[in-house]
Amino acid sequence: MIVRRLLAVWYARNLEFLRDRSTLVFNFLFPLALVIAFAVIFGGQPRALFKVDVIAPADAELNGTIHRFLDTRYVDFVRIEASAIDETVRKVERHQVDLLLDLRAAPRYWINEDSPKGYLAEKLLLESTGGDASRQPVSGAAVRYVDWLLPGVLGMNMMFSCLFGVGYVVVRYRKSGFLRRLSATPVTAFEFGAAQVLSRLMLTISVTAMIYGALALFVPFRNEGSVLLLLVIAITGAFSMIAFGFMMAARIASEELANGAINLASWPMMLLSGVWFPLEGAPAWLQQLAKALPLTQMLDAARAVMLDGAGLANVLPQLGWLVAMTVLFLGIAAAGFRWRAD
Amino acid sequence: MPPVVEVRDLVKHYPGGCAVDGVSFAIEEGQCFGLLGPNGAGKTTTVEMMEGVTKQTSGEVLYRGEPLGARFRDEAGIQFQKTALQDFLTVRETLRLFSRLYPRRREVDDLIRTCALEQVADRDNRKLSGGQTQRLLLAIALANDPQVLFLDEPTTGLDPQARHNFWDLIRSIKAERRTVLLTTHYMEEAYFLCDVIAIMDRGRIIAEGSPSQLLKEHFDDVVLELPREDFPGEPADFPLAVLVASGRVEISTPDVEGALRALLERGVSLKHLRIRPRNLEDLFLELTGRELRA
Numbered sequence: 001m002i003v004r005r006l007l008a009v010w011y012a013r014n015l016e017f018l019r020d021r022s023t024l025v026f027n028f029l030f031p032l033a034l035v036i037a038f039a040v041i042f043g044g045q046p047r048a049l050f051k052v053d054v055i056a057p058a059d060a061e062l063n064g065t066i067h068r069f070l071d072t073r074y075v076d077f078v079r080i081e082a083s084a085i086d087e088t089v090r091k092v093e094r095h096q097v098d099l100l101l102d103l104r105a106a107p108r109y110w111i112n113e114d115s116p117k118g119y120l121a122e123k124l125l126l127e128s129t130g131g132d133a134s135r136q137p138v139s140g141a142a143v144r145y146v147d148w149l150l151p152g153v154l155g156m157n158m159m160f161s162c163l164f165g166v167g168y169v170v171v172r173y174r175k176s177g178f179l180r181r182l183s184a185t186p187v188t189a190f191e192f193g194a195a196q197v198l199s200r201l202m203l204t205i206s207v208t209a210m211i212y213g214a215l216a217l218f219v220p221f222r223n224e225g226s227v228l229l230l231l232v233i234a235i236t237g238a239f240s241m242i243a244f245g246f247m248m249a250a251r252i253a254s255e256e257l258a259n260g261a262i263n264l265a266s267w268p269m270m271l272l273s274g275v276w277f278p279l280e281g282a283p284a285w286l287q288q289l290a291k292a293l294p295l296t297q298m299l300d301a302a303r304a305v306m307l308d309g310a311g312l313a314n315v316l317p318q319l320g321w322l323v324a325m326t327v328l329f330l331g332i333a334a335a336g337f338r339w340r341a342d
Numbered sequence: 343m344p345p346v347v348e349v350r351d352l353v354k355h356y357p358g359g360c361a362v363d364g365v366s367f368a369i370e371e372g373q374c375f376g377l378l379g380p381n382g383a384g385k386t387t388t389v390e391m392m393e394g395v396t397k398q399t400s401g402e403v404l405y406r407g408e409p410l411g412a413r414f415r416d417e418a419g420i421q422f423q424k425t426a427l428q429d430f431l432t433v434r435e436t437l438r439l440f441s442r443l444y445p446r447r448r449e450v451d452d453l454i455r456t457c458a459l460e461q462v463a464d465r466d467n468r469k470l471s472g473g474q475t476q477r478l479l480l481a482i483a484l485a486n487d488p489q490v491l492f493l494d495e496p497t498t499g500l501d502p503q504a505r506h507n508f509w510d511l512i513r514s515i516k517a518e519r520r521t522v523l524l525t526t527h528y529m530e531e532a533y534f535l536c537d538v539i540a541i542m543d544r545g546r547i548i549a550e551g552s553p554s555q556l557l558k559e560h561f562d563d564v565v566l567e568l569p570r571e572d573f574p575g576e577p578a579d580f581p582l583a584v585l586v587a588s589g590r591v592e593i594s595t596p597d598v599e600g601a602l603r604a605l606l607e608r609g610v611s612l613k614h615l616r617i618r619p620r621n622l623e624d625l626f627l628e629l630t631g632r633e634l635r636a
Binding site: 011180181339 | 425
């Protein structure tokens with residue numbers, strides 16, 4: 001009986017969505033236009049930074065006293081922690097960092113033999129030292145900005161679709177009195193909520209998959225990992241964001257307030273979750289805050305799969321966090337759910 | 343056997359007022375019970391507490407002797423005064439949605455036939471006329487083949503023809519021996535449909551009984567109506583009680599022959615004379631001194 005009621009509400013919501021042409025078109029066109037625009041603007045261009053990462057003893061300043069290369073002008077030297085060495089080597093492979101220099105003992109450096117900027121950076125290094133450092137060659141194609149951006153834009157579109165698609169619709173039902181009418185039937189809040197969540201989950205995932213497929217045909221992009229794993233990440237992430245939208249809409253009875261509240265939640269997520277640019281330079285506390293957001297976790301996992309070919313085991317922490325957030329959001333939503341507007 | 347629905351000392355306070363102030367009554371199996379009163383009398387609040395969608399401040403609502411629960415939600419059919427339906431669904435799809443929510447249900451085609459919705463079955467439910475919308479809401483209320491039906495002002499805002507069609511529908515539902523609770527501010531509707539009526543005013547019930555019994559209890563006279571221009575001189579000079587209202591003169595009397603003699607003696611033309619029995623409208627005015635449709 002529960003399943004039948006759930007399916008009845010689910011089916012009706014799907015019909016409503018599919019027949020609302022303007023919303024439907026917007027759901028497809030917006031992300032497609034965005035990604036194509038970025039592909040045109042950034043297509044083929046590596047990231048425009050000339051960057052050398054340096055691992056140095058903790059008490060030393062980054063200047064010519066520890067290594068003469070560090071006096072070179074027009075090079076962006078960035079100190080990194082020794083623990084980040086593997087991660088930074090991967091960045092060298094992806095052309096995101098032009099050279100990595102380790103000055104803790106006998107100087108060592110990592111260089112990507114496929115990178116023109118790496119070649120120049122190496123020339124500068126050898127010029128300043130006369131070749132005292134040992135060479136660690138790596139290779140790999142450049143990560144274009146569009147490859148890095150694509151998961152971000154798809155994720156952002158999913159976030160808007162999840163938050164507004166569930167949050168706004170539930171508030172509209174409450175304001176119009178449709179929820180009150182349902183409350184006079186045997187439908188429970190759980191059945192109603194599950195139907196909304198499933199309907200939106202299915203629609204969001206189909207839309208995202210279709211856009212992914214269309215882009216794969218027209219704007220070739222990089223995916224090193226498993227598409228199936230990406231699907232798992234998308235479903236887990238969408239579920240969590242839908243739950244978040246449902247929680248926000250659990251009590252609100254005015255569309256204006258819902259609009260404001262959802263915007264208030266979605267804009268920081270969009271800026272902090274690394275949709276457009278990495279948060280590497282941001283203060284640590286802000287990065288920690290960003291890590292708590294479902295969109296950040298989903299994008300981290302998706303990029304790990306698409307750019308580095310990460311497997312299920314590598315993204316389990318992100319998936320676990322997303323599931324935990326989903327349970328928390330749904331719990332709060334269920335406890336505070338209201339059928340009536342007044 | 344306990345009544346189908348019973349309310350005891352029902353009270354509803356709002357911040358800033360009291361909508362229902364101690365209401366008690368019972369509805370027996372197969373009865374059509376009418377709750378009458380002007381706008382703002384507390385009818386809708388009372389009905390919504392009986393339906394379980396509004397929580398009462400105090401008092402009890404019992405369905406077959408038990409507090410409202412899962413059985414009530416399965417067996418009650420409810421038509422709210424105002425209900426928004428889901429956008430972009432047709433009449434048939436809306437009915438399918440609601441009928442699937444219940445363990446016991448009527449076939450969608452049967453509902454469409456019963457409520458005369460064949461012509462609009464595949465139309466978007468936002469594109470229906472007032473009468474069609476009310477018939478769809480009634481069909482939704484019948485979707486679970488209910489034991490008891492709540493109709494909150496189902497004909498408000500309908501034109502006379504749509505209203506009469508709706509009454510025919512309700513009478514066919516009554517003929518199936520279903521228990522019905524109807525609220526209305528049309529006295530004619532209550533007289534036409536209800537076995538028992540309760541008149542509400544300012545949150546209280548001020549009279550209860552069958553329509554004919556109530557009229558017999560409160561009135562022993564009839565009303566003679568004449569156009570004002572046919573009645574010469576000052577009404578105050580006439581030996582009987584005379585009321586002047588909107589171009590009409592109304593004379594209330596238990597002695598029709600005496601009144602007619604008095605009129606003939608004054609040479610009044612009886613060409614446009616109308617004699618009517620007292621109706622529920624008069625009763626309401628008598629009991630409250632207020633216009634019903636105020």
